[in-house]
Amino acid sequence: MKLISCHIDAFGKLNNVDVKFNENINSICEENGYGKTTLAMFIKAMFFGLGAGSRKNQKLTDRTKYQPLSQGNYGGSLTFETEKGRFKVLRNFKKSVTLDEFELYNAETNMPSKAYSEDLGEEIFAVGRETFDSTIFFGQNELAGEVNDGIKATLVGNISSDDMGAYSTAIKKLKEKKLELNRELKTINLEYDRRNLKENKLRQENLKEKINISNDDIKVCEENILKINENKENLKSLQNKLEDFRSEKKALEILIDDKNRELESLRENIEKQKLIVEQKNYNKKQKIQENNEKINKNKKKNNYFLIFSIIMLILSIISIGVYFAVNNIILMVIFAIFLVSFGILFTLYFVKRNKNGTDEFIENDNLVEEEQLKNLKKDEVLKLGEIKDKEQDLQKLNRQFQNEFGLTEREFIERLEHNDNILKRYESQKVTSETNLKHYQEEFEKVESYVQELEDKLIEDMEKFSKLTKNLELIEKTEDFLQISSENLSKRYVEPVQKKFDEFYKKFFVNDKIVFNTNLNSLIEQSLQEDGYLSAGTLDLVNICKRFALIDLLYKKEKPFIILDDPFINLDDKNLKVAKEIVMEEAKKYQIIFLTCHSSRHL
């Protein structure tokens, strides 16, 4: 196809401009600001229209960017020639795509034509706007041109661009799924699960150990308590004996005390008796003395009675004798009087004499008391003997106790107390151990069910983990297979591009070898690979060659025109020469619209 001419009503800075195109090379050299890029954009817009453009990236859309500065109609016309004939396309751009006006005329008859619709770009070139941009539209600093899925699909033919695009979508989908699974995987921490389980199992073991220890402690306490209780039983029987012993001892002691008290009172009595005896002895002496005096007195008096009684008796005898002699009754009476007098006087004498005998009794009475004292002393000796005996009994009892118990009563009591203390200690220990045991057992049960939960969680997590990793593995395998398939498929379009590219490139660069990867977007210069870069100029040349290779391969239906919008700004003189040669060479096949602002780059 060929561009014939164009009329720009208003497009960007261009206003009412007419351009006529040569069949081969159209080199337009104008200074900066002329609107060369605008012209290039106008030609593209005539074929592909001005897209609605995306505002997402907030860049100015072409529609806004090329809004005319003057008042004229936004748009113009372009006359071109294809296999179908010569046509004139008129486009008037409005605020939105739907309002845009499109007209197509047969340029020869000037009649409206329906040979192409408003998508005439796609219809003529069989490529989309993006492919057009990436191939025949050599924009400034945009030589690389993205090799999109559409280009790849067109290159391999028989394949829809959807299918090619599907690869990146598929990879995206798989990556999304991988991300989702990885997120899920991150929630599983098997290491933590295992550590936690291990720690709690250890806790469980420790508690088990503590429970065993507590059980052992309780057992020991119980054994000891049993022993002590047995001991206590023994001691109890001994204690009974001890009680007997104690009561016996007590009785003895009381007895000894009684005896001692008795002895005491006896001794008191003895003392009293001694005093009495002494007093009595003294009184006796006094009395004896008094008596002696009295007796002496009474003896004299008595003697008088005795003399008088004897006189009376003699007189009575004389009277009786006289009576018998004289036989006179009077004498009898006298006799009786004398006899009675005798009787009275003798009785008095006798009484007096008996009175002296009482003194002798006093003397005798004192002897009794002394006798009593003697007896008391005897009793004392007896009591002392008894006490001694009892004390001996007590000692004997103590000895018996010691023999029987093997220890003294004191020691025995101490032992009893000690026994009780130990018993109390073990009982309290047992209570403590039982409390501990209960606590440990409760704790153990908690830990035990927690461990079971952790085991369950670990198993659940392991299952989840294994499922997730397996699925991730599957996704990765799927990715690999997709990549391999895509590469296999790519080879089919990379190879022709490479071949075509080499044809161009080798003409100018005999020694270097440029290799395309499957994306065609990147270039690898093998000999320079280690240096890591290609110079901007070389890269531009490589891209120019790649574009011409792609144009050769892609545009089979219609040979397109090629717009080069000052593409050689990075090239040095040597490369510029080569580039010009390439363009001149291509101009044999394609109509070239070459725009530049510098005469050195002018073709």
Next chain:
Amino acid sequence: MKIIHCADLHLDLKMLSGLDTEKRKVKRLQLLQNFFNLLDFAEKNNVEAVLLCGDIFDTQEPTKKTLNLIKNAILNHKNIKFFYIWGNHDKNVVPFSSDEMPNNFYLFKEDFSSIDLEEKVTIGGASLDRFVKDNFYSTVNFDKNRVNILLLHQPINASDQYFNGVYAYNLAGKNIDYLALGHIHQTLSGKIDERGVWQFSGCLEGKSFNDAVPIGSKKGFFLLNVENGKLGFQFVPFSHYDYRIIEIAVAVSDDYFKILEKIENILKYLGETDIVRVILKGKHKEENVLQLDLIYEKFKNNFFYLEIIDEIETEFDFEKYSLETFSLKGEFLRTVRDSNLPESEKDKISLMGIEALKGEDITL
């Protein structure tokens, strides 16, 4: 005299694949509950003895709680005699310490021993190790005039990874009437000699899909009846939760609704005490969307547990793709098909790749 023969209770079961933590707990409790239910059954039916033929516990370290529950259950059923042997899972585990062994609990240790009961019944047993001692068979000694029951936990006439097994011919002529076996989780039986039979009661309740039973069947125990010197037995289905494996054949032409209908037709016989694995087998066309997750969502609450395993082979139209020389889908499917991966993986990768290439969300 009535006697229960059961085995493989696997109390405190460790591995419960698939179930979440909450359901594991429930399942574990049910294993215990089953034993208590068995004791209730024994009480109601005047059962005199329960033969516990090994693997009563799933672990050599059962929880104290479980041990105590079993201990108390035995102590609370003084009129029932319990005969106990160890299995490979619970070697040396006894609910009672040697000083607290109750009168109604009999443990048969490594060597053969026996106990005479009324009605001329003798129960003997031994907790055999992996390698059965040479002299074991010679020590088995029963009076021919009594009804003799022997407890063992071993495979019979075969060996496995745990045991070398006992052999019926070695027990022939030993006057055994009934060899009560544990270890194999299914009910199996055979003859020892003219007189005796051997029998596995199977586990009391399944512990994994390996113990799955057909629809209508259950795990359980054998109820033995000795009357007038004659021994008879019958199987008593007793499990609460049952593992079921349902295989559904999917035809190439089956769409989502057809498969749903097929699954529904079988699952209607199952309920909330079933642990169900549905395996879909067969082939389907790539374009038929199965939506197994939807099917799962529809049925999951009807059962204790449900899993749907997709073993359906996707039938890709390789012919169609091979015609498309430059089709990425075709290239992908061919690459996967020609790889050395296992078939099941190939299918999954193919499906996933196609899903991804179609721009659909990956279902896995």
